[in-house]
Amino acid sequence: MNLVTISGPPSSGKTSVILKTIDSLKQRGLKVGVVKFDCLYTDDDVLYEKAEVPVRKGLSGALCPDHYFVSNVEEVTQWGLTEGLDVLISESAGLCNRCSPYIKDIKAVCVIDNLSGINTPRKIGPMLKSADIVVITKGDIVSQAEREVFASRVNLVNPSAVIININGLTGQGSYELSTLIYDESENIETLVGRKLRFSMPSALCSYCLGETRIGESYQMGNVRKINLENKDTGGAL
Amino acid sequence: MISAERLRNRSILEILEDYPFTESFFRNNGIEPGEAGSRPEILSLDWQGFFDTIDDEEREHRALDPEHLLVQLAEFVNQMLEFLDEGQQIHSLTILPGTDKSGSPEGFRELVVRTGDVISIVGPTGSGKSRLLGDIEWVARKDTPTGREILINDDSPDPSWRFSGAKKLVAQLSQNMNFVMDLTVREFVELHAESRMVENRAETVDRIIAEANSLAGEPFEAGTAITSLSGGQSRALMIADTAFLSHSPVILIDEIENAGIDRKRALELLIRQEKIVLMATHDPVLALMGDRRIVIRNGGIARVIETSEEERSILSELEELDRTLLSYRTKLRQGESLLA
Numbered sequence: 082m083n084l085v086t087i088s089g090p091p092s093s094g095k096t097s098v099i100l101k102t103i104d105s106l107k108q109r110g111l112k113v114g115v116v117k118f119d120c121l122y123t124d125d126d127v128l129y130e131k132a133e134v135p136v137r138k139g140l141s142g143a144l145c146p147d148h149y150f151v152s153n154v155e156e157v158t159q160w161g162l163t164e165g166l167d168v169l170i171s172e173s174a175g176l177c178n179r180c181s182p183y184i185k186d187i188k189a190v191c192v193i194d195n196l197s198g199i200n201t202p203r204k205i206g207p208m209l210k211s212a213d214i215v216v217i218t219k220g221d222i223v224s225q226a227e228r229e230v231f232a233s234r235v236n237l238v239n240p241s242a243v244i245i246n247i248n249g250l251t252g253q254g255s256y257e258l259s260t261l262i263y264d265e266s267e268n269i270e271t272l273v274g275r276k277l278r279f280s281m282p283s284a285l286c287s288y289c290l291g292e293t294r295i296g297e298s299y300q301m302g303n304v305r306k307i308n309l310e311n312k313d314t315g316g317a318l
Numbered sequence: 319m320i321s322a323e324r325l326r327n328r329s330i331l332e333i334l335e336d337y338p339f340t341e342s343f344f345r346n347n348g349i350e351p352g353e354a355g356s357r358p359e360i361l362s363l364d365w366q367g368f369f370d371t372i373d374d375e376e377r378e379h380r381a382l383d384p385e386h387l388l389v390q391l392a393e394f395v396n397q398m399l400e401f402l403d404e405g406q407q408i409h410s411l412t413i414l415p416g417t418d419k420s421g422s423p424e425g426f427r428e429l430v431v432r433t434g435d436v437i438s439i440v441g442p443t444g445s446g447k448s449r450l451l452g453d454i455e456w457v458a459r460k461d462t463p464t465g466r467e468i469l470i471n472d473d474s475p476d477p478s479w480r481f482s483g484a485k486k487l488v489a490q491l492s493q494n495m496n497f498v499m500d501l502t503v504r505e506f507v508e509l510h511a512e513s514r515m516v517e518n519r520a521e522t523v524d525r526i527i528a529e530a531n532s533l534a535g536e537p538f539e540a541g542t543a544i545t546s547l548s549g550g551q552s553r554a555l556m557i558a559d560t561a562f563l564s565h566s567p568v569i570l571i572d573e574i575e576n577a578g579i580d581r582k583r584a585l586e587l588l589i590r591q592e593k594i595v596l597m598a599t600h601d602p603v604l605a606l607m608g609d610r611r612i613v614i615r616n617g618g619i620a621r622v623i624e625t626s627e628e629e630r631s632i633l634s635e636l637e638e639l640d641r642t643l644l645s646y647r648t649k650l651r652q653g654e655s656l657l658a
């Protein structure tokens with residue numbers, strides 16, 4: 082079985098792109114399933130079911146969805162194997178822009194859209210910077226110039242990625258993506274022992290643990306303070 | 319080609335001097351070389367030394383992975399060097415036949431389009447026009463549903479046309495495209511020129527704005543917000559901008575018929591910039607401006623029609639009709655009677 086991790090900001094077009102790509106994979110006789118990870122709510126599973134794609138969903142609730150993803154990815158892989166899938170796709174919405182669900186040697190795709198603004202690529206951390214493939218959507222509604230500027234900003238933060246433009250509505254470009262994510266010779270049986278590409282932040286402060294009161298005396302653990310003296314650095318260098 | 323290992327031994331300052339374009343790379347990856355400010359000496363450190371000045375907590379905070387970043391930097395430098403090297407001129411694009419939707423071979427031997435050519439693509443909805451444009455964009459190697467193959471300069475193309483982030487074979491223009499950034503016309507064109515690393519930037523920017531104005535029915539100012547341009551003005555700016563700033567040698571146009579711009583002039587502008595223009599269109603005026611029409615049926619290229627002199631003679635008639643229609647539109651807009 083092949084495993085592909087697809088991540089990206091909310092509403093960037095992940096589900097649309099995955100559905101169109103699955104069409105192309107199915108035409109080659111491949112069996113594809115999806116696991117959708119989200120925080121509080123998702124109805125993507127309904128869309129996948131409608132397309133007759135085996136699907137499972139996981140809601141992380143109070144946890145960071147990416148942390149939740151890693152804690153469950155082995156179980157999910159085993160589910161995919163029992164279903165007899167050729168390709169298992171995970172869809173997860175990056176929410177904190179700092180975590181990334183990518184695993185070493187497992188295909189990693191980041192989906193972002195042209196409408197998110199040209200400074201977005203530099204705001205998204207490892208989820209964009211360490212992806213193998215960056216899919217840019219919604220090119221149908223912005224000008225060629227904006228598409229070029231946006232793609233060049235993506236290229237600045239991840240020069241080694243393959244960048245492809247996909248129209249999530251018509252599927253233009255999804256055939257091409259399908260050829261990049263499936264590798265006949267790849268056969269994953271377990272993820273045990275594999276590593277994440279990028280460590281997730283150890284963001285344990287008192288608020289992670291349920292604290293609601295504001296004020297220094299309630300803050301423990303990993304606390305960083307904003308630098309209000311210098312208006313440029315925001316805590317850098 | 320420069321390897322990551324060779325970059326590793328240079329100081330940050332040397333890297334910036336050798337490859338000035340790396341400044342934006344550093345900035346976009348959370349490192350402001352200018353910020354060294356009071357500590358300029360840290361820029362004289364090599365890669366390891368420089369990152370040693372940032373403690374672990376700070377590295378984690380800014381999601382910095384020095385080894386990964388070094389590999390990415392080398393990749394970026396090599397791409398930019400290739401991008402800046404004008405040695406990769408494209409003069410022709412060849413389509414080799416595949417099969418239509420029923421699997422029957424397409425009935426042509428090869429189809430060569432050259433810089434300066436304008437080709438229109440016609441056929442009913444669902445016939446495969448977008449697929450043909452898609453084959454060209456992806457530089458098909460018998461690995462798309464049509465089985466077509468695309469050659470560049472009569473040769474099997476370099477895979478970097480597919481995979482490079484900086485270098486794209488195709489630029490696209492279509493009816494539903496809008497500007498979404500919150501910028502004035504001038505700021506916008508400048509931003510694009512900057513990302514294309516154009517040398518005489520101010521001059522190019524002025525030229526684009528002037529050309530766009532001559533294509534648009536109604537003129538606009540450089541200080542206008544791009545999002546408040548009319549449909550025709552937007553289209554005009556997009557075309558002028560693509561003509562001068564897009565590095566892509568091929569331009570695909572998807573239905574810009576009702577754009578309210580001087581279409582003939584727009585095409586001439588693109589041809590002058592040595593582009594190959596392919597357009598999916600059902601507008602007879604545009605189609606007749608093309609040298610050839612590719613007729614698509616059932617997923618395959620069914621015919622290629624050369625625009626004949628006789629057909630061209632209809633063009634002037636159509637253009638006359640077009641002008642008449644335009645003059646009525648202007649009258650409507652200005653609140654005049656159509657009978658006057």
Ligand SMILES: Nc1nc2c(ncn2[C@@H]2O[C@H](COP(=O)(O)OP(=O)(O)O)[C@@H](O)[C@H]2O)c(=O)[nH]1
Pocket residue numbers: 089090091092093094095096097098218219220221222247248249250
């Ligand atoms: N115009 C346009 N809309 C798109 C495109 N891709 C996705 N969308 C729309 O964007 C919205 C969010 O897409 P979805 O796939 O649900 O995003 P997700 O949250 O990342 O899974 C939906 O309304 C899609 O129809 C695209 O390429 N162009």
Ligand SMILES: Nc1ncnc2c1ncn2[C@@H]1O[C@H](COP(=O)(O)OP(=O)(O)O)[C@@H](O)[C@H]1O
Pocket residue numbers: 417418419441442443444445446447448449450463464616617618
């Ligand atoms: N030669 C072909 N073989 C197989 N499928 C094809 C072929 N040409 C087109 N198709 C498929 O037919 C569908 C409609 O084609 P499309 O290019 O979108 O049509 P148009 O742009 O003319 O409306 C697409 O799914 C496309 O992939």
Ligand SMILES: [Mg+2]
Pocket residue numbers: 095096097125172
């Ligand atoms: Mg989704």
Ligand SMILES: [Mg+2]
Pocket residue numbers: 447448
């Ligand atoms: Mg189409």
Ligand SMILES: [Zn+2]
Pocket residue numbers: 145146147148177178179180
């Ligand atoms: Zn997180």
Ligand SMILES: [Zn+2]
Pocket residue numbers: 284285286287288289290
């Ligand atoms: Zn916390």
